[in-house]
Amino acid sequence: MESKETYNSPVPFGGDQQKGISGSVKDKDIQVIIGWILRGGVAISMILVFIGGIFFVYRHGYSIPDYRTFKGVPVFIHDFGGIINGVITFKGQAIIQLGIILLIATPIIRVAFSAVGFLLEKDYLYTFITLIVLLIILASMISGYAG
């Protein structure tokens, strides 16, 4: 009885009567888009990591890496420009790193899409909450550059 009411109710703009996240049609659409972003982002980044891995192991398979002491990453993948340059010249580690950056970006893109979704629903409280999350991530990014 309850469930029938939830599924059939029109999307309320005020939101007070809204039962839950699975209640409205628009919420469902956003959930489908979020699902696609997450799956697509993981798939594309894993393909990049895999291709880069093949290049890396093929070229450097017999060299002896030293990961015992922390020395950061190789200079040519220090910044995004360097990574793109490396990808164009088929450098394995650059392709892997591009895949990893895309993987890290995937949940962040998901949050950005949620903000748009909440805005379309005219749910301003949650648009605001989502923007705060994005701001915190942005602050984190900037602090990394500063260091």
Next chain:
Amino acid sequence: MSVIVFTVILLLGSYLAGLLGSLTGLGGGFIIIPLLTLLLKVDIHYAIGASLVSVIATSSGSAAAYVKEGITNIRLGMFLEIATTAGAFTGALLAIYVPTHVIAIIFGLILIFSAVMSLRNKAEQIVHKETFLSKKLRLSGNYPVNDELIDYNVTNIAGGFFMMVFAGIISGLLGVGSGALKVVAMDGIMRIPFKVSTTTSNFMIGVTAAASAVVYLQRGYIHPGIAMPVVIGVLLGAISGSKILVHTPSSKWLRWVFAIVVTVLSVQMIYNGIKGNI
């Protein structure tokens, strides 16, 4: 050890870590970090970076499936992500100043706690009463069980929020999903039904890890040569784990095996931390 041997060992180890992590719900990071630091003698900062990347891959991959089923409470997740991302940011900053052997000791302690939590028998209590905050934030929801929707509400939101800040700090400092702490906040404090709390926690883990990963990436903690086998192995392991889970009911003995493995690893981490080997 040559690149090829290192990559193969790490691929196999990460596959097992992902498999066990998904079967027990503790996540792969808990095995990856001891594997890298104790066995392969990799610097703990590189280990944390690689583990963090694998956490994002597994949580995003499985969140996609859960979101589709409509169990995840996206509003609740979004609201608590303020707490976890702020915590993760703090944790990633702390990781620069906290000595590596202290990180190893904290890691061991959290690992033991998570193992105990995974063995505990939980009693579910669904709350229906609305509080001022749960109404304002519209956190109540429902989830499907056999074509029927079960309604629930959320209580003690402030308490849960602060626990989430702590979960975020641990995630950022240690490079794990800290799913066990998130579940404590959600089932234990906020009284959210298990099905909702586990899927919503998983939904939040990716964003939480990304908030600290952006710092680690710029500091050079994420090395492609280490992250590549770890992320591929853990993700494939987690996919296999989820296939097995569909066919077999959760087995008690597997949890015990995992708890024993985890305890041995955590004692090792604490011992090496105290001796200053890490």
